[in-house]
Each structure stands twice: as structure tokens, then as C-alpha cells.
Amino acid sequence: MKNIITLGLIVCSAFCSAQSISVKEGNEKFSTGSQPAVITTIHENNMDEVMNQWKKVLKDYKNEKVKDKDNEVFGDNILIKDWGNNPVDFYTRFDEDKKSKTVKMAVAVDLGGTYLSSATDKDKVKYVEKMVKDFAVKMTKEPIEDAVKDSEKVLAKLEDTQKDLEKDKKNLQEDIVNYKSKITKAEKDIIVKDAEIVTKKSEVNVQKKVVDASAGAVNEQAKSSQKIYNKLEDQLNDLEKDKKKLKEDISDYNAKIKKAELDIKKNDEDQAKKKHEIEAQKKVVDENRKKLDSVK
Numbered sequence: 001m002k003n004i005i006t007l008g009l010i011v012c013s014a015f016c017s018a019q020s021i022s023v024k025e026g027n028e029k030f031s032t033g034s035q036p037a038v039i040t041t042i043h044e045n046n047m048d049e050v051m052n053q054w055k056k057v058l059k060d061y062k063n064e065k066v067k068d069k070d071n072e073v074f075g076d077n078i079l080i081k082d083w084g085n086n087p088v089d090f091y092t093r094f095d096e097d098k099k100s101k102t103v104k105m106a107v108a109v110d111l112g113g114t115y116l117s118s119a120t121d122k123d124k125v126k127y128v129e130k131m132v133k134d135f136a137v138k139m140t141k142e143p144i145e146d147a148v149k150d151s152e153k154v155l156a157k158l159e160d161t162q163k164d165l166e167k168d169k170k171n172l173q174e175d176i177v178n179y180k181s182k183i184t185k186a187e188k189d190i191i192v193k194d195a196e197i198v199t200k201k202s203e204v205n206v207q208k209k210v211v212d213a214s215a216g217a218v219n220e221q222a223k224s225s226q227k228i229y230n231k232l233e234d235q236l237n238d239l240e241k242d243k244k245k246l247k248e249d250i251s252d253y254n255a256k257i258k259k260a261e262l263d264i265k266k267n268d269e270d271q272a273k274k275k276h277e278i279e280a281q282k283k284v285v286d287e288n289r290k291k292l293d294s295v296k
Helices: 002-018 047-059 122-216 219-294
Strands: 023-030 033-043 065-069 072-078 088-097 102-110
Touching: 023 088, 023 102, 023 122, 033 088, 033 122, 047 065, 047 072, 047 088, 047 102, 047 122, 102 122, 122 219
Parallel strands: none
Antiparallel strands: 023 033, 033 102, 065 072, 072 088, 088 102
């Protein structure tokens, strides 16, 4: 257990430090040769997006032109008011590592014959370092923020599906209770129908004797007896049809109960699977949030 916790801390430490944005001074190769520069690494992004956004940053300053060529952005005569009225040239080199999803960024500033470094002006270097770090943090955070939003949407959809499954199960359980109630009522109705059928059969048998007895009677009397007999038989048939329909209903309700029970079993399996997916997605959301929080 102790080893697992230790490993978790190591992984967390490596994870968090992987997104920490740092800037440093060093020498990098530019179109003008090797120059002192402010260097950083942007995570979770691609070079095209980073270059386009950096050009927008430089264009926010007064400038002659901002253009790019061969992975280098050139800002001509950039005027930084905090530095006075003397424009400077910005050279920014980008190198992408697609496998690690990182973009190395190096910024050299031509002050007019000499390049900016701590040896020439520490305050201006600090200004560029802040400018570069703020940009790197922003460009690292944006795709992670999108990942957080996307993972949260997936989680919300999974949770909605889980709620729907729970609602479906509740409806199925209510259906079973309803079907069983209908079966109970139908069984009671059959008992009543059986009693009515017995009574009606007795009436039919009695009337049959009347018909047989009136066979030699006058025509009108025989017709009347036969009419009553036919009516009683029809009523008996209706009762037997009603009983048959009740039995069919019971059979249908039992079939529906069986299907609902199978659906509940499948629903339980789906819920178990969905809960597992939700827990896994919560971890994804949590990891993305931690990754975002670690960018500073």
C-alpha cells in the first residue's frame, strides 16, 4: 500500500511539473545567426496555432510589419511604450515536438545593433520574460480548458443517460406492479364469470326444457320459447367469451411481466456499465482539471 501511495505521488509530481511554465535565457539560432534569447516551452498545443496567436500579440504593438517564414516570426520596428520611443525588432523561433505536443519558443530582441540580454538591460529582459511566460501560460491553458469542457460534457451526457436508465427501471417496476394488479382483478373477474356461467347454463337448460315442451304448442308460443332460449344462449356465449378474454389478458400480462423482468435485468447491466463509465470519466475530468491548475 505504501509503495502504491509513493508511486502515486511520484506520478502526480511528474504530471504537475510537466505543465509548469518556465522561462530562461539562452542562445538560439535565428535567421540572423545565434543570438541571446528568452526561451520557454508551450504544452498541449501545435506550432501553427502558437505562431498565429504570437503574431496577434506583436500586432497589438505599434509596428511596421509582422510576418513569418520558416518557423520564425519577425516583428519589424515594434514599439514598446514602456521602453520609450525607440522601436525594436522581435525575432521569434518555434520548434515543435508533435509526439510530446510541445512547442519550444525562443524570442530575441534586436535593440538596434545589439541584442537584448541581462548583460545589456535586466529590466527589459524581465519585461520580455513576463510577456513570453504570460503568452506560454495562455497558449498551454487554452487547449486544456477545451479538454476540461469536452470531458465535462461527456460526463454530463453519461450522467443523463444514467438518470434515464434509472427512470426506465422505475417505470418497468411500476408496470410489473400494474400488470400484477390487473392479473389479480382478472382472476377475480373470472371467478365472477364462472358463477354467472353456471347460473346462465342452468337458465339455458331450463329454457331448453320449455322449448322441448312447447314443441307441440301453437306456433306463437313455440316461437316465443325459442326466442328466449336463443337469447339465453347468446348471453352464455358472451359470458364464455368474456372469460376467455380475461384468460388471454392474464396470459398477456404474464408475458409482459416476463419481458419487463428481462428488461430490468438488462437495465441493471447497463446501469452497472454506465456507472463504471461515469467513474472513469470523472477521473478524466479530474485529471484535466489538475493539469489546468498545474499550468502557472
